[in-house]
Amino acid sequence: MSFGEFLPEFFSNTLRLTGEFFASLLGQGDAAQATINAVLGACLAGLTCGSIGSFITLRRMSLFADMLGHAVLPGVAVGFILAGSKSTPALLLGSLAAGLLAAALTRAITSHSRIKDDASLGITLSLFYAIGIWLLSWITRASPELSSEASGLNHYLFGNPAVIHTVDLVFLASAAVVILAVLTLFFKELTASIFDPSFTSSIGLPQRFFDGLLLVLLTLVIVVSLKILGVILVAALLVIPPATAYLLTDKLQRMVLLSATLGALAGFGGVYLDFVLEIGVGPAIVCLSFLGLMAAFLGSPRHGILGRYLLHKRLVLKTLRENLLTSAWRIGERGDELAAIPISDLASERGEPPSFTRQLARRMKGSGWGRLEHENDHLVLTASGRERARALMRGHRLWELFLQREASLAPDHVHAGAEEIEHFLDAETLRELEDLLDNPETDPHGKLIPPKSLPGETP
């Protein structure tokens, strides 16, 4: 099939499957029920992982969460062997026990040896995962009856929301209720204990209890989410939505709500994508979450690189315009105060091609500082432009004087520093400079320091 034929067919297929997906959400029957269960399960898992994940990532336990995800596998196997069937409560209890055991082992290794956290996590993760794989393959080989009963245990390894039953949903929903309730009730204590453990202990809050609480909740959410994402990918929902929310907000409450929402959306989107493209729910959830993260990484107003880039660009442009103002001021103070300054004079003062100067001068209109007149050959400053020029020059020359007097720099060394700082001097610093230098009138080069305000205008 050529690409030209493939594309239209792909789109029509996608459209048809999208229709089927939403129809089955409203539909009845076994197939529809399976889809509904998958969506409910994935959304619940995303919501719960996202909310507790916020605390986990801030506590820097992301890798720990990944370790726990892998470490519950032998618990699934042991639960199955002991119960002799795929009884959901048995598998969940087994996983919970394995998770807590792995956590205890990790801690024991670091506190009783010189081995550090990351290595200790790596050791426990691989050990428990290995035991899990070994037990699963042993179950398949051991006895024919166990083996036939065991088919489907692989769902815990890789995750498969298509086999979410009502009982799984009940466990997921109960875990979600418990976890959200605990997070809400202990919100202030958990926040304090993660932010400042020493202080939290110092006011008598049981720091260890909160550490333990977080660990138990984490294990719980992993255990109930296993069937959706599998042991390997479960950490993704615990880390990526919170990381995304962290880039978007500076308030913990908002971060938790946002992260929970993103998690639920990723869950929904993951099931949909799998329905349409058959790429597996787990991978779809992870990829979608990552796309969200990338969007925040680029577009977050304060912490995204696009926002920071725009801010930087605005600053550069402002600096350029302000430099044009000071050039105009310098020309003005040399001769008669000109109402309109020739672009050619400005260009030679600044040592740049006149075409560049003209372009810059044209942009002065945007800040309301000036405009081009006389066939685009002269710059005319507005009142606010002249005022800004005065303030800039005053700051510049005060700073030069400050550098010379207080930092003992030679007069020919002070210009560059002042050229930079003049754009950033705030009113308070200026006042301090004025006091320190005793309101001087000339700068190190003998130039007049502009007055506090222009004559005829109120200060």
Add this chain to the structure above:
Amino acid sequence: MSAPPIEIHDLTVSYNQKPVLWNIDVEIPEGALVGIIGPNGAGKSTLLKSVMGLLEPSSGWVKIYGDPIEQQRATVGYIPQREEVDWDFPITVRDLVLMGRYGHLGLLKRPRAADRKIADEALEKVGMTAFANRQIANLSGGQQQRIFLARALAQESRVYLMDEPFAGVDATTEKAIVKLLEQMRSEKRTLLVVHHDLQTASEYFDHLLLLNRRLVAFGPTGEVFNEELLRKTYGGHLTVLSRAGEAIRQSKSGKK
């Protein structure tokens, strides 16, 4: 006579079996503004953490107004070093200061209007009201230290332990902190402050605690701030203690 705000009796504290504080014996009188000075690694922060009960002593005990610290938590406010926390944490300045009220609130209770008022007043006292709704990142070192102080003020404690409140702050903040300490002393609060600058130590504090693994001296600044005692604190004689400590650690921890 009533029990002193802080009484430390024969306190020895170890990290990984290695003693870092040896046999500290001291009684801090009510209303004293005490500077703890000593070289790096002298155990200054360890002393504060032990008084707070954050570290388990190997031997000896600490009493606050005659009681173990566990019964006097509300009496003692603690300011950890600024570097101990993550300043990118997503909370606002006001939320951080409100943490000072958590000890009074108890579990599960939310801060009330009265608590918010106390927190806002504390912010006012350190001159950070304008920053109340800002996120704690983007603050200068001096501003971070001030809101840590505000959190402590919101605790309304009678005794305060402060770990290097002057570290890395600007001159304005340093002045503000000194003023605050003096005001707190005039309110008869007892203050223990780890300080690293010998030049200002004699000026800021009315008592000094000279520490280098063991207590070199404690007393009114005029009596203990002299060359002989300072040389004893900072001089080389005490390196023998750290060697002995290392030897004890190795023998106790076996092959580790």
